[in-house]
Amino acid sequence: MDSRFAGKKILLLDGLTSQCLEYTKAFNGLGCDTTVLCDDRFDTCYASKHPKHKILGVSNVRDLKGTEEWILKLVKSGEYDVVIPFTEYSATILSHHKKELSTYAHLIVNDQDVFDYAQDKNNVMKVCMENDLPCPMTIYDAKSVDDILASNIKFPIILKPSHGFGSHGFHKIGTKEELAACVEKFDIDVSEMVVQEYIPQEGLNVADNLFVDKEGNTKSAFTYASYRFYPIDGGSGVLNETIDRKDIHDISTQLVKKMGLHGPVGVDMIIDARDDTPKVLEVNLRPIACAKLGFLSGINTAQQIMEDLYADEVTPMQQYKTGIRVRRSQIDWMWFIKSPNRFKTKPSWFDRRNTVDQLFSWSDPGPWFAFFIYGFRKFLRER
Structure with missing residues (x-):
């Protein structure tokens, strides 16, 4: 317990998410009074013993x-x-209501103008290209197929929505002819898309996760690599490991400073296997799903959030343990069933060294079973 923050009341949104559970435990450890907003009795945090208070309301993207x-x-x-x-x-x-709501509580979110600018992937690419930060070559002002063809971008290229997340709306296009056909078939508004070179998928997907204080100083960062994904063709990482790549940290630190971001920020990148260069893909302006890796590796972002609000200085936490792995076991089983590389993947699917489950613990098994039931119900709905 930290006497500086004892009794502070924390409202954690999105009780379905695994990172909400990790932050709940961390805030509890500081002596805070935690409340989570859940949408379903099978939400991760609703099934956990850790939240001090649980609210069953509405909290979902639908x-x-x-x-x-x-x-x-x-x-x-x-x-x-x-x-x-x-x-x-x-x-x-929260960001769009920040001016109104800040009279009631501290909101851990960037101001609306900064938030909206950074949520547009084209803006992120523009900042990178204007400041010589490595990223896929991007045509960020294209309005039509003709604009793309008039540029010097080389095929294959990708089209993906400039807003949103996941693989929805993602298209890999090999030729000029395919481009015109794809835009017509899916009725794509090119001005709403990111148009950029295709980076071969032989390289690792990596992310740098930072905490930036209100003065704009990066007070902590940890980097991780994702080794397996589900769905296989563009889903979330199911096995993630902390790694040491100073070049990744340097790029992300420069980017968040140029964009004026603060609080918890994640910078997603891909390693271009052709030259081993990490290239920026997007930023996330919230705690990311792999938050557990940070806490396990020695970075307490919950403490830094509270220090940024209530203390004179935020404790720097720049050193972290590498080689720590977090595995989403239920989804990793699905990967094993579906992947043709199930026996060839590295690290081996059977290697459990330094590996912790994303949700399961013997002292609090409820979240693991709740997530399993939640996923099974979702599967039945979408059949």
């Missing part, structure tokens, strides 16, 4: 209006000192 109403109601109650989001949609809601 009902953004209802989610917004619940968030506004809870923050305006004045019962909480700090509010922290863990998904893009709840972070967007």
